[in-house]
Amino acid sequence: MPWRPDLLALVELAAPSSCAGCGTAGTRWCPDCANVLGTAAPRPWRPTPCPAGFPPTWTGPAYAGPVRAAVVAWKERDRVELTPVLAAVLRGVLAEALAASAPHTVAVLRGAPVALVPAPSAPSSVRTRGRRPVPELAAAAARTDLVVDALRLTRRVQDQAGLSARQRAANLERAVTVRPRVRAALRGVPCVVVDDVVTTGATLVECARALRAVGAGPVVAVTVAATARRPVEPRPRRSD
Template identity: 45%
Template sequence: MRGLREWWRDLTDLVLPAECGGCGRGRTVLCPRCRTALSGAAPCRARPVPEPPGLPVVHAAARYADEVRAALLAHKERGVLALTAPLGVALAGAVRAGLREARWGPGDAGAVRARGPVLLVPVPSAPRAVRTRGHDPARRIALAAAGELRRTGTSARVLAVLRQRHAVADQSELGARQRLRNLAGALAVAPGGDRLLCGGGPVVLVDDLMTTGASLTEAARALRAARAGAKSAVYPSSAGEGREERKAGPRMAGPNEGGGVIREAICAAVVAASPDSFEINRN
C-alpha cells in the first residue's frame, strides 16, 4: 500500500506543480496572490532609462520583481512549463494595451479585423540558450498569448520570423550601451518573412522581459528594414510619399505623439519590465 501511495504522489507531482511558481507555497501553478502580482493591474507603458533610439512603444503587464521575477525565472531557466498559460494571459493584456494606444484595439476593433490578425513576433533566444533550456520561452509565451487573444475576440497569430545573424555575447553582465553595441545588426527577418509581415495586421514585438530595451530595439530595427524592403520592391517609386516623409521615418500615432508623419506599424509588449521603466508614468 505504501508503494502505491508513493507512486500516486510521484504521478501527481508530474501533473500538478509541487509549489507556486511565484512564492513557492502550495500545490498550484500560481497562488491567487502571485497571479494578482502578475496580471492584477492594468498593463502600463514602460520606458527604460536611458531609452534606446528606435525602441518602439512598449507596454508591460508587471514589474520585474519579487513573485513576478520568480515566476519568469522558473519558466525560463527551470522549465516550469505549467507557468506558460498565466504568463501568456499577462502578455495578452500588455498586447491589448499596446493596440489600444496605437488605436488598433477594442476601441477600433474593426480596423484590426480589416488589416488582418494581430501578428505577434517573439524576440528569439540565442540558439545555444534554446538548446540549454530545452525551449524558447518568449515563443512559448507568445503562442499562449495568441490563444488568449483569440479566446477573447481578437484575431492573432504568432509569426516567428526573426533569426540571429551571428552569435552575440552573453548580456547578463553588460550595461545598456554595451548591450546595444553587442546586438547591433544581430537580428534579421528570415527569407520570405517580409511578405508575411506586410500582408498581415498590426505587428507587436513580444518578449518575456525588458530591462534595457536593447533586444526590442534591435528586433524593431530588423522588422522595419524587412518591411521597408518589401514595400520598396512592390512600390519602387513610392509615389505617394513625400521627401519629408521619407526623411522623418515612421512615428507612432497616439495621444502623446501629435500628428506623426505616418503611423508606426510596430509596437511591443512584454510580460515584465524593470521597475525603473515604470517611473515615466508618474509624470
C-alpha cells in the same frame, strides 16, 4: 526508508510542489502570487535612458518579487504550467497595445492581419532549455492575431544579463534579421514584438529595426513585465 534529499530533489523536479512565485509548499502557483501578477494594469513603458529606435511598448507588472521568480522558473526551470498564467497577462497587455496604437487598431477593425513576432532566442539557450519559451508564450497569448516566428539571430551574441545598457545595445546591434521566407509576407503588416521582460530596451530596438528594414508596418512591442528601474550593473544572471 527515509527520503534522501537527492530523491526529494528528483521528485520536486518531476512534479514541483512549491509556488513558483514565493516558494509556498503544496501549490504550484498560489493565490497571493496570482493576485500580484493579475492585478497589475497594462501600461505603456519606456526605459531610462530610452535608446533611439525604441518601439512604443506596453507591459504588465514590475519585474520583481514573485513576478520575477515566476518568469525565471518558467523560462529557466521548465515550469511550463506557468505559460497560460503569463500568457493571460500578456493578452491584457496586447489588448492595450492594439487599442492604443492607431494603425494596429485600424488593422484589427478591418480584419487585416497583425503579426505577433517573438523576440529571437540564442541557439545555445534553445539547446540548453530544449524549448523556446517566448514563441510558446506568444502562441498562448494570441487570439486572432498571427504568430510569425520571423526573427533570428545572425551571429553569436553574449548573454545580455551581465551587460550594461550600452554593452547590451552593442552586443545586439544588427544581430537580428527577418527570415527570408517571411519577408514579403510582412511588408506593410503592423507588427507586435513579443518578449517576456524588457530591461534596457536593446532587444526590442533591434527586433524593431530588423522588422522595419524589411518594410514591416508600424512596430510596437509587448512584454509580460518590465524591470522596475535600471538594473545594478553588471548583474550576473542568465537570460537573453
